[in-house]
Amino acid sequence: MPRAAQIAIDLGAESCRVSLLRWPEDRPALQMVHRFANGPWQHDGIRWNLASICEELETGLRRCAELAPEGVSSIGVTGWAVDYVRLDAAGRPVDQPYCYRDPRNTAALEAVHAIVPPELLYAKTGVQVQAINTVYQLYADKADARRARAQWVNLPEYILHWLGAGRVAEYTNATHTALIDAETRQWSDELFAALGLDREAAPELVAPGSVVGRVRGELSRLPAFADTLLIAPACHDTASAIAGIPQESDDWVYISSGTWSLVGTLLPQTLRTAETFERAFTNLGAAGGDVLFHRGIAGMWLLRQCMNAWEQDRGGDKAWGLTELVAAARELPAPDRLLDLDDPAFFQPGDMPARINEQRAGLGLPQLPTGCHAAPYFASLVFYSLARRYRSLIEDLERLTGRSFGQICVVGGGGRNEFLNALTAEATGLAVARCSVESSTIGNLAVQCARLEQSTDGVTRSDIARWAKMLTEGET
Structure with a gap:
């Protein structure tokens, strides 16, 4: 049977x-x-x-x-x-x-x-x-x-x-x-x-x-x-996604990479201090009795909103596929200045290319062209900014928990983005393991x-x- x-x-x-x-x-x-x-x-x-x-x-x-x-x-x-x-x-x-x-x-x-x-x-x-x-x-x-x-x-x-x-x-x-x-x-x-x-x-x-x-x-x-x-x-x-990571040790951090990015680790108990509150870290239940201790930031949401804006500019025609956009972004040099991904303006749907340029204008930086021909520049900016923010959040995790980490396990659809994975490895100095997309x-x-x-x-x-x-x- x-x-x-x-x-x-x-x-x-x-x-x-x-x-x-x-x-x-x-x-x-x-x-x-x-x-x-x-x-x-x-x-x-x-x-x-x-x-x-x-x-x-x-x-x-x-x-x-x-x-x-x-x-x-x-x-x-x-x-x-x-x-x-x-x-x-x-x-x-x-x-x-x-x-x-x-x-x-x-x-x-x-x-x-x-x-x-x-x-x-x-x-x-x-x-x-x-x-x-x-x-x-x-x-x-x-x-x-x-x-x-x-x-x-x-x-x-x-x-x-x-x-x-x-x-x-x-x-x-x-x-x-x-x-x-x-x-x-x-x-x-x-x-x-x-x-x-x-x-x-x-x-x-x-x-x-x-x-x-x-x-x-x-x-x-x-x-x-x-x-x-x-x-x-x-x-x-x-x-459930973190339960799907085949790891038993404690020397790794997870990045749930999708519309939003969650950067965290497993703890035996909650960690609740004035600093963890101020830095917006959350404590949620994990399978097996542990605690998911992580911080959430805008992830591929930024690029998705940009892609929506470019499609509207083209009357609904798809401007770029994600795979070709990642490939084009990979050919560009590193951006002159990275984004502040914690900007509240980035958390609501809308014209994201314009909002990115508004942030750049506030820093005295030149505007990026907003047409779909400039899409690789926006994609590059998002990917480099995410990698840099991942690094700072992992540094926060190490300081707050007193742990050192040797590996990053990436779950979710964003794990398919090998360019972002490479930037993350370079920014953090840690090995990046792509786990199951599902x-x-x-x-x-x-x-x-x-x-x-x-x-x-x-x-x-x-x-x-x-x-x-x-x-x-x-x-x-």
Whole structure:
């Protein structure tokens, strides 16, 4: 009897994936079965089309069932953090969930900080202050009595719930709510009470690698899903991506390189000081019981926004492909002055070439031509600036943690950019290892596999790393 398969669902704010892991001749073979576009829409605020997401996921799951006659032993779900679904008494969504970009969060952040100052909130939770954090969204819900009374569940865990699981909050994802006590690793009753949030509406906390139910409903009638477990991996996609790095030592830093860049390391406990708060380092849950300690900056977002502007200049025609743009940038000399990537102007969508020139003008530097013919110069400027910022953040990490690092592990789509990897190695003096582009999928499946080989919930870092190594070698 062939070994049963596993499925990884990875939710992204721009695209979602359903991947199937099979074991021909007892060797891992990973295949992405279904990918579909995703994005928020304007409907009484900025929201997610949950029904459409579930419909597409069902399509992907049915394809997996056709491809895996040996059966599916488990399904795990990861996705972006902070957003959640409000449920009625029957466990159905009361409405379409808000997107973290909804402007209601700004006023909620100010209201929360009037009650709990940001320094105190950070000291309690270790989580960087960001208007997208769930705590501010839940507070914004107080303006709508029906929503405020309803139970809620984070978005990846909602998909598990939709498939048949109970209502849970996996720990790594729950930390991004900024409502988890960093000392007890439980919901902070103190914060719920201070902010007037309904503690009973919060889901039950579970550890990464917990079995939270079995597939039920229509899908369970398919032979492949007759006895399929639902496992909460590291439901936060960043935690899952780091879990997908096949490393067990402590002498490495990670760079999650995509739309945004996260630069950090794994710690056994949270690190919460006045300096870590001032420098905007966050502490989030990691699979295996560790802490993700990192700082986020604008990443390939800058170049994507530039490319959008150039396409608009050409009436919607694609001006440059990313691969050819990287190649052209590589032929140019180093820029005369690098960008300050922490400039707030860079964090909102818009005419990014113009904003880059505004920053240069403020420094008394000449303007770059803004037509698409000048695209390689902007790309070069972004890549060199990222490498320099990576170096300064790694220096911060070494000083704050007292550690020395010998290697950088890069995950995410930005890892394909060998020019940026080379600049990063040159700027930092560290070896750069490009890990799986689909590291979140690898981490999702590694946690599932580690859980399936034991009889109790919870998984260790060493077991996850062992499986991540095996699965990375099995990518197709």
